[in-house]
Amino acid sequence: MTDDPVLVERHDDGVAVVTLNRPQAMNALSIALRAQLYRVMTALDGDDDVRCVVLTGAGERAFTAGLDLKELGSRPGALGAANAEGADENPVKAIETCRKPVIGAINGVAITGGFEVALACDILIASSNARFADTHARVGVMPGWGLSQKLSRMIGPSRAKELSLSGNFLDAATAERWGLVNRVVEPGELLSVARKLAADIASADAAFIAGYKRLIDDGYALPFGEGMALEHRRSSQANRQVTPESVEARRAAVQARGRAQ
Known part of the structure; x- marks a missing residue:
């Protein structure tokens, strides 16, 4: 296997699979890995041939165990470098702002900074041996990458405090029950399930998907009433461009896909 800390596979269906590739270190987020992940996500964001991304870790033990504590303890300024990563160089921000939907395929532990990487994804699918810890x-x-704010919004402040203040692990089944992950599958099925969902997303119009993702994210960051107003403004502007002919041209394909499901 290559020594590159982040691997990228591009597929003909518009799906890119990004793999954190330090299995011997439980895919810990070294300075080199963080820098490479930022570059990879930035490149995929600008690649018109990529319409959906699957993010996972090498092996079955870890999605990522978080910041490389061995590196932090031996390299002066390493923690400061991680905290200083801003919107222009932060790998987590690069995942969050990617216009392409990002599916996190959580294949093992996602701990602390690794938990934050997972929370940056749009959709999470976990293997049955996945575990989360803060x-x-x-x-x-x-x-510094959003965990204190995102987790409480996903599972509620009481459960978020239980996890973050205790440091205890959360198993995959409980994560699904709490709404942290969309579904749990067997380890051998994880990538195929994630890639199938990614291919479904990639088969829709890329510009529309990017706009819809942005509408959800922007609206979720607002109070409900303001989010509804945002939807009204954007839908009014966008839907003025939709013609009866374009709807009719797509109707048969939508119906056929629905029957097939």
Whole structure:
């Protein structure tokens, strides 16, 4: 296997599979891996041939165990470098702002910074051996990639506090029950399930998918009433461009796909 810390496979159906590739270190987020992940996600965002991304980790033990604590403990300024990563160089922000939907295929543990990488994805599918943990309190480092705000919005503040203040692991089945992941599958099925969903998304109009993703994200960051107003403004503008002929041209394909499902 190549020594590249991040691998990319582009497929003909518009799906790219990105793999965090440090299995010997549980795919820990070294400085080199973070830099490469930022470059990869930025490149995929600008690649018109890619319409959906699957993000996973090498092996079955770890999606990513978070920041490389061995590196942090031996390299002066390593933690400061991680905290200083802004919107222009932060790999988590690059995942969040990618216009292509990103499916996280969580193949093992996602711990602390690795948990934050998972939460940056649009959709999470977990293998049955996946586990999540926030050990910021145990390590004595405050989260800087969004975990303290995102997790409570996904599973509620009480459950988020239970996880973050205790540092305990959350198993895949409970993560699904709490709404953290969309579904749980057997380890051998994880990539195929994630790629199938990615191909379904990639088969729709890319510009429309990018706009719809942005509408969901932008609206979710607002109070409900403001989100509804945002939807009204954007839909009014966009739907003025839709003609009866274009709807009719797509109707048969939509109906055929629905019957097939």
